[in-house]
Amino acid sequence: MKTIQKMYEHLIWANQRILETLQSIGDENQDVFRLFSHILLAEKVWITRLQGLDSSRLPIWSDVDIEVCAELVMQNEEILTTFLIDLANTNLDKLIPYKNSKGIEFKNSVRDILIHVALHGQYHRGQINSLLRAKGIEPINIDFITFVR
Numbered sequence: 001m002k003t004i005q006k007m008y009e010h011l012i013w014a015n016q017r018i019l020e021t022l023q024s025i026g027d028e029n030q031d032v033f034r035l036f037s038h039i040l041l042a043e044k045v046w047i048t049r050l051q052g053l054d055s056s057r058l059p060i061w062s063d064v065d066i067e068v069c070a071e072l073v074m075q076n077e078e079i080l081t082t083f084l085i086d087l088a089n090t091n092l093d094k095l096i097p098y099k100n101s102k103g104i105e106f107k108n109s110v111r112d113i114l115i116h117v118a119l120h121g122q123y124h125r126g127q128i129n130s131l132l133r134a135k136g137i138e139p140i141n142i143d144f145i146t147f148v149r
Helices: 002-025 030-050 066-087 110-134 144-148
Strands: 095-099 105-109
Touching: 002 030, 002 066, 002 110, 002 144, 030 066, 030 095, 030 110, 105 110
Parallel strands: none
Antiparallel strands: 095 105
16 A cells, blocks of 8 residues: 555656646647646546546546646545545455446456556656657656655
8 A cells, every 4th residue: 555655646746747847838739738638537537436436427538728637636636645545444456346438347456446547647647758858848757766756
Protein backbone atom coordinates (compact mmCIF):
# COMPACT_ATOMS: atom_id res chain seq x y z
CA MET A 1 0.00 0.00 0.00
CA LYS A 2 2.90 2.38 0.70
CA THR A 3 4.14 1.97 -2.87
CA ILE A 4 0.71 2.66 -4.33
CA GLN A 5 0.33 5.70 -2.07
CA LYS A 6 3.70 7.04 -3.30
CA MET A 7 2.69 6.39 -6.93
CA TYR A 8 -0.41 8.52 -6.42
CA GLU A 9 1.47 11.30 -4.71
CA HIS A 10 3.66 11.33 -7.82
CA LEU A 11 0.63 11.21 -10.14
CA ILE A 12 -0.93 14.23 -8.41
CA TRP A 13 2.39 16.13 -8.51
CA ALA A 14 2.96 15.30 -12.20
CA ASN A 15 -0.58 16.29 -13.19
CA GLN A 16 -0.13 19.61 -11.40
CA ARG A 17 3.19 20.27 -13.19
CA ILE A 18 1.65 19.48 -16.58
CA LEU A 19 -1.34 21.71 -15.80
CA GLU A 20 0.86 24.66 -14.79
CA THR A 21 2.89 24.37 -17.98
CA LEU A 22 -0.16 24.08 -20.21
CA GLN A 23 -1.73 27.10 -18.52
CA SER A 24 1.37 29.10 -19.44
CA ILE A 25 1.68 28.10 -23.13
CA GLY A 26 -1.75 29.04 -24.43
CA ASP A 27 -4.42 26.97 -26.08
CA GLU A 28 -3.02 26.70 -29.61
CA ASN A 29 -1.74 23.24 -28.62
CA GLN A 30 -4.99 21.30 -28.91
CA ASP A 31 -3.30 17.92 -29.38
CA VAL A 32 -1.47 18.41 -26.07
CA PHE A 33 -4.66 19.50 -24.28
CA ARG A 34 -6.52 16.52 -25.74
CA LEU A 35 -3.93 14.08 -24.35
CA PHE A 36 -3.93 15.77 -20.95
CA SER A 37 -7.72 15.76 -20.75
CA HIS A 38 -7.66 12.06 -21.71
CA ILE A 39 -5.42 11.31 -18.71
CA LEU A 40 -7.79 13.18 -16.41
CA LEU A 41 -11.00 11.77 -17.90
CA ALA A 42 -9.62 8.22 -17.72
CA GLU A 43 -8.70 8.79 -14.06
CA LYS A 44 -12.29 9.90 -13.46
CA VAL A 45 -13.66 6.81 -15.21
CA TRP A 46 -11.50 4.47 -13.13
CA ILE A 47 -12.30 6.33 -9.90
CA THR A 48 -15.98 5.91 -10.70
CA ARG A 49 -15.50 2.19 -11.27
CA LEU A 50 -13.53 1.81 -8.03
CA GLN A 51 -16.43 3.46 -6.22
CA GLY A 52 -18.77 0.80 -7.67
CA LEU A 53 -20.60 3.30 -9.85
CA ASP A 54 -21.56 3.15 -13.53
CA SER A 55 -18.93 4.78 -15.75
CA SER A 56 -20.57 3.95 -19.09
CA ARG A 57 -21.65 7.53 -19.80
CA LEU A 58 -18.33 9.14 -18.94
CA PRO A 59 -16.09 10.14 -21.84
CA ILE A 60 -12.46 9.11 -21.98
CA TRP A 61 -11.66 11.34 -24.96
CA SER A 62 -13.05 14.84 -25.26
CA ASP A 63 -11.94 18.23 -26.50
CA VAL A 64 -11.93 20.27 -23.33
CA ASP A 65 -10.21 23.53 -22.50
CA ILE A 66 -7.61 24.18 -19.84
CA GLU A 67 -10.20 25.39 -17.32
CA VAL A 68 -11.96 22.02 -17.47
CA CYS A 69 -8.59 20.29 -17.11
CA ALA A 70 -7.82 22.40 -14.03
CA GLU A 71 -11.17 21.43 -12.51
CA LEU A 72 -10.56 17.74 -13.25
CA VAL A 73 -7.09 17.90 -11.70
CA MET A 74 -8.60 19.31 -8.51
CA GLN A 75 -11.56 16.88 -8.42
CA ASN A 76 -9.46 13.80 -9.16
CA GLU A 77 -6.88 14.76 -6.54
CA GLU A 78 -9.54 15.22 -3.88
CA ILE A 79 -11.36 11.97 -4.67
CA LEU A 80 -8.18 9.91 -5.08
CA THR A 81 -6.70 11.20 -1.83
CA THR A 82 -9.87 10.31 0.08
CA PHE A 83 -10.16 6.96 -1.68
CA LEU A 84 -6.58 6.00 -0.83
CA ILE A 85 -7.01 6.99 2.82
CA ASP A 86 -10.15 4.86 3.07
CA LEU A 87 -8.49 2.05 1.10
CA ALA A 88 -5.84 1.54 3.76
CA ASN A 89 -8.25 -0.73 5.64
CA THR A 90 -9.57 -2.74 2.68
CA ASN A 91 -8.38 -5.59 0.52
CA LEU A 92 -6.31 -4.52 -2.49
CA ASP A 93 -7.13 -7.86 -4.12
CA LYS A 94 -10.89 -7.24 -4.05
CA LEU A 95 -12.29 -7.69 -7.55
CA ILE A 96 -14.10 -4.73 -9.10
CA PRO A 97 -16.62 -5.58 -11.83
CA TYR A 98 -17.07 -2.99 -14.59
CA LYS A 99 -17.85 -2.60 -18.27
CA ASN A 100 -15.38 -0.98 -20.62
CA SER A 101 -16.33 1.72 -23.12
CA LYS A 102 -17.49 -0.98 -25.56
CA GLY A 103 -19.79 -2.57 -22.98
CA ILE A 104 -17.59 -5.63 -22.38
CA GLU A 105 -17.59 -6.80 -18.77
CA PHE A 106 -14.37 -7.28 -16.81
CA LYS A 107 -13.23 -7.82 -13.24
CA ASN A 108 -9.89 -6.55 -11.99
CA SER A 109 -8.44 -6.15 -8.54
CA VAL A 110 -8.28 -2.77 -6.85
CA ARG A 111 -4.48 -3.14 -6.85
CA ASP A 112 -4.28 -3.77 -10.61
CA ILE A 113 -6.65 -0.89 -11.41
CA LEU A 114 -4.67 1.54 -9.27
CA ILE A 115 -1.38 0.47 -10.86
CA HIS A 116 -2.92 0.74 -14.33
CA VAL A 117 -4.18 4.28 -13.72
CA ALA A 118 -0.79 5.46 -12.47
CA LEU A 119 1.09 3.89 -15.40
CA HIS A 120 -1.49 5.00 -17.98
CA GLY A 121 -1.11 8.62 -16.92
CA GLN A 122 2.68 8.48 -16.97
CA TYR A 123 2.62 6.98 -20.48
CA HIS A 124 0.50 9.82 -21.81
CA ARG A 125 2.45 12.48 -19.90
CA GLY A 126 5.48 11.19 -21.82
CA GLN A 127 3.58 11.68 -25.07
CA ILE A 128 2.73 15.22 -23.98
CA ASN A 129 6.42 15.91 -23.41
CA SER A 130 7.24 14.57 -26.89
CA LEU A 131 4.66 16.87 -28.44
CA LEU A 132 5.94 19.85 -26.46
CA ARG A 133 9.52 19.16 -27.55
CA ALA A 134 8.38 18.92 -31.21
CA LYS A 135 6.80 22.38 -30.81
CA GLY A 136 10.02 23.81 -29.40
CA ILE A 137 8.77 23.90 -25.80
CA GLU A 138 10.93 22.56 -22.99
CA PRO A 139 9.54 19.20 -21.76
CA ILE A 140 8.32 19.04 -18.17
CA ASN A 141 10.45 17.02 -15.79
CA ILE A 142 7.95 14.62 -14.26
CA ASP A 143 10.39 11.85 -13.45
CA PHE A 144 9.60 9.96 -10.27
CA ILE A 145 13.12 10.49 -8.93
CA THR A 146 12.71 14.26 -9.36
CA PHE A 147 9.50 14.03 -7.38
CA VAL A 148 11.08 12.13 -4.48
CA ARG A 149 14.07 14.47 -4.32
